[in-house]
Amino acid sequence: MNRSTIAFVAGLCTVGTIALAASHxxxxxxxxxQGAMQVVGYNLGLVGGMARGDAEYDAATAQVAADNLVAMSMLHLEPLFPADTLGIEGTRSLPAIAENxxxxxxxxxxxxxxxxxxxxxxxxxLEGVQAAMGDVGKSCGGCHDDFRLKN
Structure with missing residues (x-):
């Protein structure tokens, strides 16, 4: 494992720990x-920053971030979204999740x-990342539009 991968994984662990501590x-x-969504958001930020030109494209970092996003997409959501935890203070997950x-x-x-x-x-x-990020963004928006409390 190269140094950038090790640093990336260490950062990912830190983000998850902070997210869990903040919602103790x-x-x-x-x-x-919330921890899972923090991990997704962190990795989306890495490749999204590259796609927007806010960060320099780095093939290894982009690949690791995309690999992490795929790994997170394999989570089974049922245990994370029980109906009695939706629509309560401190969460943006709407009861519409259980309803639909x-x-x-x-x-x-x-x-x-x-x-x-x-x-x-x-x-x-970079060109492939930029092209693929459009569909990723649309997929996030599709869920957020219907199932997440607006800011």
Missing amino acids: EAPPQIKAR WDGFQEDWETYGTAVAALQAVAGDG
Whole structure:
């Protein structure tokens, strides 16, 4: 494992730890899902920054981030989103998740497909990352529009 990969994994662990510590009073399901979304957001930030030109493209970092996004897309969501933890203070997950579980699951699968396409091109150049990020962003927005409390 090269140094940048080790540093990346260490940073990822730190982000997850901070997310869990910050939500220490929340039920474990909320802590787990918020931690998972922090990991997703961190990795999206890495490749998104490259795609927008805010960060220099680095093939190894882009590939690791895309690999992590695919790994996260394989999570089974049922334990993270029980109905009694939706729509409560301190969370942005709406009761609509429980009301339309099939739609929520479909959105998650769409996200999985989009990040798998990103994974296939992440290490091959900036142009492929930029092209793939459009579908990734759409998949995130599709879920957030219907199932997450607006800021």
